[in-house]
Amino acid sequence: MSAIDDDLKPLLHREPSSAEARLLRAALVYHPRKEAKRQLLRRLGLASWSVTVAIALVNALTKLGLRATVAKLISIWAGLVVALAVASAAGVYSIYTTTHHIDAAYVPKRAVPSASDYTRELGAVTALASAVAAQADELTGSRDDISDAGVSSNSAYAPPPSAKTTTTTTLKSITLTDEIEYLELIRTATATGQASRAQSLLAQYTKTFPQPRLAIEAKVLAIEAMLAAGNTLGAQRASAAFLQATPKHVLAGRVRAILASLDGPNADAGIP
């Protein structure tokens, strides 16, 4: 039994003075870059004061062994908010009925929609569905291609409704997750050798995301797509422009590596 236990014990803890353990201890030493972490938090929208304060509060209370207290505080706080909301709604309704002399027991009858209303709504829904399907085809091509490339169907990007029909709704409904998934689709296309598809998706990027939050990441993907398409000169120029514009960005190292691998005339041309 003890032999089995010993076998399950990591080498690091078996004989601390052995050469194996000394080597493995060296693997534990790591000094992360704080700036990279800050960049990630900003990129994911996790650097806001509300998130920071909430996390600090939870961590502090957890350290004090008050995790249960945190849960209670949250439930009490949530209860108070709900009670306040109900009370406010009741108050507003009460004032409204008083000032408008409305009998609280009166329930207005719903207007019954006519056949023409249904027809009109059906037409609008059909038009919207066509627009969405057209954009989906344009953005993702055939689903079969994606499956062939090894991407599962649930990870395929589902584009937001057409900008022509619902511009306001589209802007509101686009989330960071949508954008991340879209970029992942581009990355996958490049990685699986579908460079033209990646470039086509990139061409649609600014149209699909009019207020991009990951524009810099998209630029790097564009460089990689150009490279995959054999457009070495374009990739060199775009890399140089990227490094001049954002020399300290966390992705600058990746772009420098691309530029260095090209061995072109611009590789040593004073690019930062």
Next chain:
Amino acid sequence: MNFLHALRLRQMVDLHWSSLGRALRNFGVADADLDDALQQAYVVAATKVDAIELGKERAFLLGTCVHVAARLRRAKGRAREIADYDLDAIASDAVPADVQLDAERAREDLARILDALGPELREVFVLYEIEELTMAVIASALDVPPGTVASRLRRAREEFRVLVAKRGRHK
């Protein structure tokens, strides 16, 4: 992403940032690519934060790091280099007997030994011996049967011991 998801993700960054960086380096990601790889791992976590089981955040993130490292390796075409690695180079480049092993040198030696293990053995070895995950968690993170994890770990340990001994003989 709602506020609770944001809080959870932020806590995942605060708690595991260092250990993920360390794991990525031990998976063979070059220092210059570490920040980029870390960002990729957390971007994946951000898209799936609502699907990650409570208490299994670290295992999920480490499993993601394995995939990120593999993708970087493929992108750089280093897989062949690792497969063709000359094991004698580890020994011939070892520290002279009269020089005390310092941490940096040990890290370089370890990196070479891990390179020599090959990706599959290396992933399991790093997750078990350095990150100290259980075999069941590793099986879940890598999406392989537990028996496969056990056999890879056994082979990795054997090769690791041989390589460390080889290095020691040349000191």
